[in-house]
Amino acid sequence: MSREFSVVDPEDVPTEQFTTCETSVRKLSERLGATELRVNQVIVQPGEVTTPHTHDGQEEVFVAMTEGQIGIEGTVHEIAAGNVVRVPPETTRNLRNHSDDETHVWLAFGAPPVGSVEDFGAYVVEEEG
Template sequence: MSENYGFVDVEAAEHEPNPDPTSGMAFGKLTETLECEEMRLNTCTIPPGDAGPYHKHESQEEVYILLDGPGHVNVDGDLVEVPESGIVRLPADTPRKFVNETDEEQRWLMVGAPPVGTVDDMGEFVMVEE
């Protein structure tokens, strides 16, 4: 069996609070734990009624996978409904944010490639005005 793989239990992963003090969101940065080289991988936990920051990544494509749903993603001003286990691909330079309009906590898995920027700057994360 190969030793050149990584494993993480999403349930047990450490989560950091969102740098925005008005949001209750938390991020689990999994890139380093899994020793990813060609992508960035994070989880995001969103409390009921909360939303992520409206942002874009200048040169990183992302895929969002809704682990607990249903949910919504605001994609360039359009609110897209996402069923549980739904997957959304977002091209680089497209404004987006998570929106939790439910009474339950939501968890998303986010995969970004190529691995631009750093783990700390979340892949050239840029805030966008709505």
């Protein structure tokens, strides 16, 4: 772990797409020098829904930078800008945007990291059925 502090403007980090959906993400962990947690900025456009999933052994904390919606075990919760949501590892979660014209922006923190910053461990997508 670096003993230096770091500051990152997410706008300076290129967006990527999640491998399981069309939602854009800015991976901030490496730029921050974070080795003890994973940090992402997730940008959910109108009509987008991220893939419902759990993380094997990793809880997540989501900070709503704008108002937004999060699905927890299939129930949609409206989250006010600035609110913080903690989700245990075994709980199914996904970010949603059911608005017509507002982009939702979240910061997602995962700890403890499983694997490495590049490969943070099992991303478990439940089978439909």
